[in-house]
Amino acid sequence: GAVVSQHPSWVICKSGTSVKIECRSLDFQATTMFWYRQFPKQSLMLMATSNEGSKATYEQGVEKDKFLINHASLTLSTLTVTSAHPEDSSFYICSARERTSGANVLTFGAGSRLTVL
Amino acid sequence: GNSVTQMEGPVTLSEEAFLTINCTYTATGYPSLFWYVQYPGEGLQLLLKATKADDKGSNKGFEATYRKETTSFHLEKGSVQVSDSAVYFCALSGTGGGNKLTFGTGTQLKVEL
Numbered sequence: 001g002a003v004v005s006q007h008p009s010w011v012i013c014k015s016g017t018s019v020k021i022e023c024r025s026l027d028f029q030a031t032t033m034f035w036y037r038q039f040p041k042q043s044l045m046l047m048a049t050s051n052e053g054s055k056a057t058y059e060q061g062v063e064k065d066k067f068l069i070n071h072a073s074l075t076l077s078t079l080t081v082t083s084a085h086p087e088d089s090s091f092y093i094c095s096a097r098e099r100t101s102g103a104n105v106l107t108f109g110a111g112s113r114l115t116v117l
Numbered sequence: 118g119n120s121v122t123q124m125e126g127p128v129t130l131s132e133e134a135f136l137t138i139n140c141t142y143t144a145t146g147y148p149s150l151f152w153y154v155q156y157p158g159e160g161l162q163l164l165l166k167a168t169k170a171d172d173k174g175s176n177k178g179f180e181a182t183y184r185k186e187t188t189s190f191h192l193e194k195g196s197v198q199v200s201d202s203a204v205y206f207c208a209l210s211g212t213g214g215g216n217k218l219t220f221g222t223g224t225q226l227k228v229e230l
Contacts, residue, residue, distance in 0.1 A: 004160060034217075043121070043220040044206070093160070106218070108153075108160035 002028050004096050006109035013084055014117055021079045021112045023094035029074035030096035034106070035067075038091040050077045084116040119144045123207045123221035130197055130228050138192040138224045140181075140207035148209040150174075150183050150190040151218070155204045164192075164205070197228045 003026040013019050023033055031052050036044040048058045048069050056069035066088075068080040077096075081088050091113050095106040123140040130136060142148065149168045153161040165174030170185035179194045190207060207221040 006160075036220075041222060043222045044218075046217060046219075049217070095161070105163070108162070110158060110160040 002096075002098055002107040004030075004094065004107045004109040006092075006094055006112050008112060009110060010113040010115075012115045012117065015085050016083055018080055018082045019084055019114060021081075021092055021094075021114070023077045023079070023096070023109055025075045025096045025098070025107070028096075028098045028107075030077075030098060031074065032097045033071060033077040034095045034097075035069060035077070035079050036093040036095070038093060038111070044093060047079075081114065084114070086116045089114055089116045119148065119209060119211050119219040121207050121209055121219055121221035123205075123224055125222070126204075126225035128224060128226050130226070132199055132228055132230055133196045134228075136192070136194040136197045136201075136226070138205055138207075138226070140190045140192065140221060142188050142190065142207075142209050144188075144209055144211055144219075146211060148211050150181070151208040151210070152179070152181055152190070152192050153206040153208060153220075155206065155223070157203070161206060197226070199228045199230060202226055202228045 005024045007022045033050040035047045038044045047062045048056045050056045050069045050071040052071045058064050071077040091111050093111040095108040120143045151166045152164040154164045155161045165176040167174040167183035173182045181190050181192045204223045204225045206223045208218045
């Protein structure tokens with residue numbers, strides 16, 4: 001079946017540095033990818049919708065300049081946390097909708113845990 | 118706006134016990150409802166879904182019925198196994214939502230021998 005890979009699965013960085021997280025659809029083309037953030041014991045919060053070849057659509061309250069999203073190809077979307085601070089520490093999850101799938105069928109990555117010191 | 122409320126965990130059961138994980142929702146229009154499961158170290162996987170009132174989604178022995186009158190989508194399984202240990206997320210996609218999912222907080226299930 002469809003597989004979405006996220007890399008890295010976990011990362012530790014110093015405050016002020018930038019971190020890039022990759023989301024790849026391994027065996028299908030994804031026109032749309034979604035980025036979520038999950039705090040401990042809380043639900044997944046949609047951060048942005050990433051469409052191949054166009055600018056991402058951010059949810060209210062999500063800083064565009066802080067969380068840069070690039071969906072350069074049909075199999076890759078990246079999330080860059082710029083000038084990371086400890087409050088950005090979280091679990092980031094992506095999902096992808098297959099180009100030919102019906103509505104509401106998403107494949108999720110295993111997530112990337114970011115810890116900012 | 119849309120919201121999903123599900124019971125807090127962890128839920129600990131013995132093998133072959135009956136499982137219910139409650140989920141209620143708030144949404145305008147006619148949302149689609151989902152249960153996702155996340156096994157340790159893996160991504161969320163779609164377990165089952167229902168797209169209209171009174172629909173029953175089922176998969177791997179799990180069932181959930183879309184109850185519009187009570188705005189609920191409770192997950193049930195008659196006899197759980199150790200391999201069912203995971204985190205279960207209830208979610209909804211609003212009318213015309215274009216795949217935007219609203220998730221509950223997740224319920225961890227632990228099944229013991």
